[in-house]
Amino acid sequence: MTKRALFILTVAVTGSLAMPVFANDLAGAKVIFRKRCTGCHTYGKGIKVGPDLRGVTERRQRFWLTNFIRSSSKVIQSGDPTAVTLFHQYKQERMPDWTDLSAEQIDAILDYFAADGPSQKEPDERHASTATVAEIDMGRQLFEGQARFATGGRMCVTCHSLRGAGVAHGGTLGPDLTRAYFKYQDKALTDFLKHPCFLMTSAKTAGALLTPQESFDLKAFLARAAGLAIPAPAKGPVVTIATARTSLAEGLR
Ligand code: HEC
Ligand code: HEC
Numbered sequence: 001m002t003k004r005a006l007f008i009l010t011v012a013v014t015g016s017l018a019m020p021v022f023a024n025d026l027a028g029a030k031v032i033f034r035k036r037c038t039g040c041h042t043y044g045k046g047i048k049v050g051p052d053l054r055g056v057t058e059r060r061q062r063f064w065l066t067n068f069i070r071s072s073s074k075v076i077q078s079g080d081p082t083a084v085t086l087f088h089q090y091k092q093e094r095m096p097d098w099t100d101l102s103a104e105q106i107d108a109i110l111d112y113f114a115a116d117g118p119s120q121k122e123p124d125e126r127h128a129s130t131a132t133v134a135e136i137d138m139g140r141q142l143f144e145g146q147a148r149f150a151t152g153g154r155m156c157v158t159c160h161s162l163r164g165a166g167v168a169h170g171g172t173l174g175p176d177l178t179r180a181y182f183k184y185q186d187k188a189l190t191d192f193l194k195h196p197c198f199l200m201t202s203a204k205t206a207g208a209l210l211t212p213q214e215s216f217d218l219k220a221f222l223a224r225a226a227g228l229a230i231p232a233p234a235k236g237p238v239v240t241i242a243t244a245r246t247s248l249a250e251g252l253r
Contacts, residue, residue: 180226
C-alpha cells in the first residue's frame, strides 16, 4: 500500500489527523515543557513556584517521577515521604495533575531533562560567524529551493533576489536581500525569521515556520552574501549540539 493510501485509510478509520506519538519524542517534550512547566519551574535557574528541575532525574527514581508528574496529588495522598516533604516545602502552590500526558510523553520529558535539554541553546541563537561551510551551503540550497523546508514553506527565491550571492533571477515581490544581514544585524534577523514574510502565501503553506536550524542556515547564507567574514572550519563540519540531538532523536525512533 502506498504511504498516501495508508494515510487516507488511517484518517478514515480513526476519523482524525492526530499526530503520531513517538516514544522519546524530544521535540514534543520541548514543547510540553515550555507550555506547561516553565510557568512554575526553571531548569538550572533556581526555585520559581516549584523546585528547579535541573538534576531531578538524578535525585529521583524514574518510576517515582512518572507517577508524580502524572498525579502528584495521588502520590502526596499516599503518604510517600519525598512527596509529602515537597508538599510542605512548597505550600503556597500545588503542582497540577497532568493525567492527559501519556506514559510516552512523560518518558520523553524525562529523557529531555536527563540529556540536559532545556539548558542547550537553539541553533538560531548562534552568531552567523560561527557557521560551517556545510551550514552556509544548506542556507543557499534552502534559499534557492534545492532543499525543502521541513514544514513546507515557500522557497525564498520565489520573492527575493540575492545579488551578493549571484542569485539575480529571484522574484520581485520582496526586496533584494544582499544588505539584509547588516540592515538587521544578527539577533534582529533571527527574530525577523521567526515572524516571516513567507507566510503571505497560500493556505497550503499557512503556519509554515522555519526550524531553528533552517533559520540559522539562511542567516549564515545571508551573512556571507552581505560580506561577513565567516571563518571556515579547518576540517570537516562541526557537530553542533543541535545536529547531535537530531541524530540522537532519529536514532531513538
Ligand atoms: C502551577 C505550578 C506548576 C506547574 C505548571 C508545574 N509544576 Fe511541577 N511542581 C510544582 C510544585 C509547587 C512542586 C512541589 C510539589 C508540590 O507542592 O506539589 C512541583 C514539583 C515537581 C517535581 C518534583 C521535583 C523534585 O525536586 O522532586 C517534578 C519532577 C515536577 N514538578 C515536574 C513538572 C513538570 C514536568 C511540569 C510540566 C508538565 C510541571 N512540573 C508543571 C508546581 C508546578
Ligand atoms: C511570498 C513572497 C515571499 C517569500 C516566499 C519570502 N519573502 Fe521575504 N519578504 C517578502 C516581502 C513582500 C518583504 C517586504 C515586506 C516585509 O518586510 O514583510 C520581505 C522581506 C524580507 C526581509 C526583510 C528585508 C528588508 O530589507 O527589510 C527578509 C530578511 C526576508 N524577507 C527574508 C526571506 C527569507 C529568508 C525567505 C525564505 C525563507 C523569504 N524572505 C521568503 C516576501 C517574501
